[in-house]
Amino acid sequence: MTEFESMNLRPELLSALKKINFEKPTEVQERAIPEVLSGKDVVVRSKTGSGKTGAFLIPIVQNLGREDYLSAIVIVPTRELALQVTTVAKQLSSDAGLRVATVYGGASIERQIHEIRRGVNIVIGTPGRLIDLIKRNELHLDRIKFLVLDEADIMLDMGFIDDITYIISKTSQNRQTMLFSATMPKEVVEIANKYMKNPLHLKIGEEEVVVSTITHYYAISDRSSKLATLLAYINEFKPQKAIIFSQTQRGAEMIYSVLKKNNFDAVLMHGGLSQSRREYSLSDFRKGTQFLIATNVAARGLDIRDVSDVINFDASEDPAVYVHRVGRSARMGANGRAFTIFIAKEKYLVWEIENMAKIKMEKIELDVEKYRTSAEPSPEDLHRRSQYGGGFGHRFSNRGGHGRSHGGNGHRFGRNRGFHGRHTGYGNKDNE
Ligand code: AMP
Numbered sequence: 022m023t024e025f026e027s028m029n030l031r032p033e034l035l036s037a038l039k040k041i042n043f044e045k046p047t048e049v050q051e052r053a054i055p056e057v058l059s060g061k062d063v064v065v066r067s068k069t070g071s072g073k074t075g076a077f078l079i080p081i082v083q084n085l086g087r088e089d090y091l092s093a094i095v096i097v098p099t100r101e102l103a104l105q106v107t108t109v110a111k112q113l114s115s116d117a118g119l120r121v122a123t124v125y126g127g128a129s130i131e132r133q134i135h136e137i138r139r140g141v142n143i144v145i146g147t148p149g150r151l152i153d154l155i156k157r158n159e160l161h162l163d164r165i166k167f168l169v170l171d172e173a174d175i176m177l178d179m180g181f182i183d184d185i186t187y188i189i190s191k192t193s194q195n196r197q198t199m200l201f202s203a204t205m206p207k208e209v210v211e212i213a214n215k216y217m218k219n220p221l222h223l224k225i226g227e228e229e230v231v232v233s234t235i236t237h238y239y240a241i242s243d244r245s246s247k248l249a250t251l252l253a254y255i256n257e258f259k260p261q262k263a264i265i266f267s268q269t270q271r272g273a274e275m276i277y278s279v280l281k282k283n284n285f286d287a288v289l290m291h292g293g294l295s296q297s298r299r300e301y302s303l304s305d306f307r308k309g310t311q312f313l314i315a316t317n318v319a320a321r322g323l324d325i326r327d328v329s330d331v332i333n334f335d336a337s338e339d340p341a342v343y344v345h346r347v348g349r350s351a352r353m354g355a356n357g358r359a360f361t362i363f364i365a366k367e368k369y370l371v372w373e374i375e376n377m378a379k380i381k382m383e384k385i386e387l388d389v390e391k392y393r394t395s396a397e398p399s400p401e402d403l404h405r406r407s408q409y410g411g412g413f414g415h416r417f418s419n420r421g422g423h424g425r426s427h428g429g430n431g432h433r434f435g436r437n438r439g440f441h442g443r444h445t446g447y448g449n450k451d452n453e
Pocket of ligand 1 (some may be wrong): 042043044050069071075364
């Protein structure tokens, strides 16, 4: 008898688990599933890649009958994660006859409404679109049995607190709630205390720490020299395979434009691009493209291995985010590198990160002047309407950047109009 069989799971679920080669539960599954099956709320601290998707989906599928109403809702921060979770949800639940729908912004709401109207049991979605559907009276959460908050820390980091609270307020009081998070900042704990019933706290594995094989470099730059600083690092340190994180979509677009202009092999991933373009980018990067330029949120939670360098074009205000991001480069086991560009007023963050992550960061002096000219994005690039529908032209024209001088200097491109408004310097933050 496998360990899944000893959990008394229904036969359709056991056969589905077999089909996808889940032979025995991972630690998070082994510890969380029996608790959820016994009716408890759980708060789980576990990393991406630990098998947490199964940990919440297995008990959901086990518990749902063929009701003709919506019984479970999974809230995730990004579309990519929504799609990843949906794939597993469909694999696990189709033999049980359950219907799954995925909802996220940037895609046709009509199609999603159509899917929901046909009758669904499980909905997986990002906060903004879920709210939209609730307000249009298309999603009714008053009978749900399960609510899952996946990647809770990043959802809060993205400013989704009000959205999540709103969604929770529309759910049935009789629900069971599961919260998953890689880190446990106090905001996450507050959500758990406020909206969960005497939850069981499970800590899976070690709290995320920075692996000692990573070397941490940083440079101090002024805003207008960030792209030149980036180019200097790339030329001098020659990363084999790097993720470059930008806080905003516009920042990501500019980095992309400059790398392309300098003949680097790069792909782009942010919330303003079409879903298919994002998927192509990810698959190209997995296949060997040297650079993936991503907004923090678009890349969060994705399982990308073999990265030699993690480059933070913008420093994050939260040291936990730094730890999470650079954790990727360590996956290859060998010597990974992290490089972060701070502007002068962010210098204190170096100290905060060093303290929290218990690491030393090494300041490097790069020959930035040498790359200043090559770091200017070309005007054509900046005006180009992306052939995939997410380029600069129409998306950003209302944000003060279109048609002005484009010197590669982020703060000229206007105020942050991201709807949760932390000022990030490079246009709109990538909220989903
Ligand atoms: P997750 O943390 O849910 O994204 O899962 C990480 C990876 O582990 C995914 O590729 C899953 O397919 C895989 N996985 C999860 N649970 C199991 C299991 N019980 N047996 C084998 N693989 C698993």
